[in-house]
Amino acid sequence: MKKAVIVRDYTIPANDFTIAGEASSNVRKILTQLGVSPNVVKRASIAMYEAEINAVIHGKGGNAHVEIDENKIYIVISDEGPGIADLELAMQEGYSTAPDSIREMGFGAGMGLSNMKKHADILDIDTEVNRGTTVHITVYFNSDKKI
Amino acid sequence: MAQAYFHSVTLDKDRCKGCTNCIKHCPTEAIRVRGGKAVIIAERCIDCGECLRVCPYHAKKAVTDKFESIHDYKFKIALPAPSLYGQFGPKYTRPQIVNALRKIGFDYVFEVARAAEIVTNATLEYMNNDKVKRPVISSACPAVVRLIQVSFPSLIENLLKIESPMEVAATLSRQEVNKKYGIPAEDIGVFFISPCAAKVTSVKAPYEDKVSKVDRVLSFKDIYIPLLEVMKKDNDKQEPFSLSSAIGVAWAGTGGESEALNKGRRIAVHGIKNVNDILEQAAQDKLDDIDFIEALACPEGCLGGPLAVENPFIAKVNLKNEIENIRKSRAHSVHKIDNVERLVWKSTVEYRPIMKLDDDMMKALEKMQKIDELTEGLPGLDCGACGAPSCRALAEDIVLGSAKETDCIFKLRKKVTDIAYQLYEIEDINLSGNEKYQNFTLPNRKTEE
Ligand SMILES: Nc1ncnc2c1ncn2[C@@H]1O[C@H](COP(=O)(O)OP(=O)(O)OP(=O)(O)O)[C@@H](O)[C@H]1O
Numbered sequence: 001m002k003k004a005v006i007v008r009d010y011t012i013p014a015n016d017f018t019i020a021g022e023a024s025s026n027v028r029k030i031l032t033q034l035g036v037s038p039n040v041v042k043r044a045s046i047a048m049y050e051a052e053i054n055a056v057i058h059g060k061g062g063n064a065h066v067e068i069d070e071n072k073i074y075i076v077i078s079d080e081g082p083g084i085a086d087l088e089l090a091m092q093e094g095y096s097t098a099p100d101s102i103r104e105m106g107f108g109a110g111m112g113l114s115n116m117k118k119h120a121d122i123l124d125i126d127t128e129v130n131r132g133t134t135v136h137i138t139v140y141f142n143s144d145k146k147i
Numbered sequence: 148m149a150q151a152y153f154h155s156v157t158l159d160k161d162r163c164k165g166c167t168n169c170i171k172h173c174p175t176e177a178i179r180v181r182g183g184k185a186v187i188i189a190e191r192c193i194d195c196g197e198c199l200r201v202c203p204y205h206a207k208k209a210v211t212d213k214f215e216s217i218h219d220y221k222f223k224i225a226l227p228a229p230s231l232y233g234q235f236g237p238k239y240t241r242p243q244i245v246n247a248l249r250k251i252g253f254d255y256v257f258e259v260a261r262a263a264e265i266v267t268n269a270t271l272e273y274m275n276n277d278k279v280k281r282p283v284i285s286s287a288c289p290a291v292v293r294l295i296q297v298s299f300p301s302l303i304e305n306l307l308k309i310e311s312p313m314e315v316a317a318t319l320s321r322q323e324v325n326k327k328y329g330i331p332a333e334d335i336g337v338f339f340i341s342p343c344a345a346k347v348t349s350v351k352a353p354y355e356d357k358v359s360k361v362d363r364v365l366s367f368k369d370i371y372i373p374l375l376e377v378m379k380k381d382n383d384k385q386e387p388f389s390l391s392s393a394i395g396v397a398w399a400g401t402g403g404e405s406e407a408l409n410k411g412r413r414i415a416v417h418g419i420k421n422v423n424d425i426l427e428q429a430a431q432d433k434l435d436d437i438d439f440i441e442a443l444a445c446p447e448g449c450l451g452g453p454l455a456v457e458n459p460f461i462a463k464v465n466l467k468n469e470i471e472n473i474r475k476s477r478a479h480s481v482h483k484i485d486n487v488e489r490l491v492w493k494s495t496v497e498y499r500p501i502m503k504l505d506d507d508m509m510k511a512l513e514k515m516q517k518i519d520e521l522t523e524g525l526p527g528l529d530c531g532a533c534g535a536p537s538c539r540a541l542a543e544d545i546v547l548g549s550a551k552e553t554d555c556i557f558k559l560r561k562k563v564t565d566i567a568y569q570l571y572e573i574e575d576i577n578l579s580g581n582e583k584y585q586n587f588t589l590p591n592r593k594t595e596e
């Protein structure tokens with residue numbers, strides 16, 4: 001029999017903070033229904049939320065693709081925005097290029113990427129200036145990474 | 148005392164018309180209409196009382212104890228919830244209400260507002276500990292605690308692990324009575340005077356291994372008229388001893404508990420849908436700059452409790468009035484308590500994974516896949532005619548074995564059409580040749596697809 005895999009695709013709108021986060025909240029519900037442990041659910045949904053919100057703020061919107069099997073959740077957030085010139089720098093806590101207007105809304109502390117790294121078991125980022133950014137997040141259901 | 152899934156919120160079958168109002172409003176999707184009547188799925192119900200509020204036929208009721216049950220005990224203590232003071236207009240002030248409670252049969256009155264002030268102090272102490280997970284979420288509203296248990300397990304660690312004002316009042320009043328009058332414990336009956344269905348449940352079926360110190364719960368609705376009659380007859384305005392200050396009374400409405408803390412960034416959210424939205428944000432760590440969340444399931448907090456008599460907005464004015472009176476006449480004498488540790492929960496509440504499709508992950512995945520497929524095939528109107536709150540909820544019910552696809556009226560119609568065609572083909576009936584069926588045409592099969 002074919003292995004059961006749950007797939008979800010979401011569109012991430014540009015600059016719409018009210019809708020941003022809907023995809024990760026939906027994924028939270030799915031994982032809960034599947035009986036995934038609360039700690040893992042939380043980590044996956046926080047990592048996904050950070051990637052989603054980055055696509056909204058920095059990436060001019062994009063797409064979220066989610067695959068869930070019996071061992072893990074694999075999340076791909078992609079955008080065709082400006083890309084990240086210096087990824088190593090961007091990964092540093094506190095580094096942000098968010099404009100003041102975004103900061104006023106409580107974003108732009110420069111914590112998103114490091115937060116993703118903290119919560120994901122595997123984090124892969126493909127990015128190219130002027131082409132866009134794709135973030136791959138994997139969280140294993142049996143991982144005991146604590147946060 | 149604790150029974151598996153006791154609930155105060157229950158259905159009055161005779162009144163239920165089988166409409167879809169309640170199924171659509173239930174925050175945990177705990178209601179279905181089956182066989183023309185609403186059915187509450189016990190393990191999902193959090194007793195928030197939302198269905199009581201939305202039912203146009205008043206077919207949902209909250210079970211409480213009868214007033215006559217006060218005679219089961221020799222010495223009767225009343226614990227009025229502070230929202231009781233909002234139920235009466237400006238003519239009747241708090242001292243009158245408290246005195247009237249004694250006149251209708253109670254031997255002693257201990258305001259829950261007094262206990263609320265103690266809980267405020269305990270909360271401040273509790274929050275002094277930097278190790279406590281922020282935002283701290285109030286545990287005063289049992290419907291919110293149960294919502295967290297079923298839908299937001301990661302927030303259990305954020306719950307304020309301090310006994311609720313009702314429980315504190317029950318404990319302290321017993322001690323006070325025992326000390327003052329030497330009444331033995333078995334002769335004392337403690338009666339919570341309640342606007343709240345969830346509190347009834349938390350007394351009759353407490354969380355996990357907890358035991359409630361409250362004996363009975365009486366509804367505002369049952370006690371309102373007797374109180375009013377007494378107050379109309381003899382207007383005893385004499386102030387009883389040890390009434391609470393304004394801080395405890397303010398707990399009745401929204402903002403009371405959080406403002407009493409008087410420091411830090413605090414959210415006061417009320418109404419179960421709003422609470423759900425805020426908890427959703429907290430669950431995603433979006434509120435880590437908030438210190439405290441006061442969350443009350445009812446609109447306008449306990450003033451909007453399902454057993455309240457007065458409209459919550461009018462009750463709010465009444466309460467405000469009372470609070471102003473207290474501020475004018477009384478000093479802020481908040482009751483101190485020495486060993487706060489006594490009020491800290493001995494054990495925490497547990498995650499109740501009722502939304503889980505299967506204990507076995509593989510099976511859960513297969514079920515989810517089946518649900519996805521079924522949902523795809525349903526019209527997506529979320530009309531509720533099948534008795535489930537949404538098309539997806541019906542798909543879940545089908546996969547979990549409690550419903551069938553033809554509960555959907557659109558699916559049923561298609562099936563009937565298909566059967567009609569099958570019959571037509573089997574019998575090879577020539578309808579147009581039969582005079583009797585001249586005006587009869589089979590529905591177009593293509594467009595029905
Ligand atoms: N999808 C993206 N497209 C383009 N640039 C990005 C993208 N994601 C991140 N960046 C760049 O990396 C920086 C750091 O991102 P990070 O998520 O850590 O912080 P932030 O989004 O600025 O602030 P915070 O996440 O704390 O609200 C961003 O300021 C931005 O310059």
Ligand code: SF4
Pocket residue numbers: 194195196287288289290291342343344345346443444445448449450451452453
């Ligand atoms: S808000 Fe008050 S009345 Fe309503 S459920 Fe919560 S505790 Fe009960």
Ligand SMILES: [Mg+2]
Pocket residue numbers: 050053054108111112113
């Ligand atoms: Mg970010």
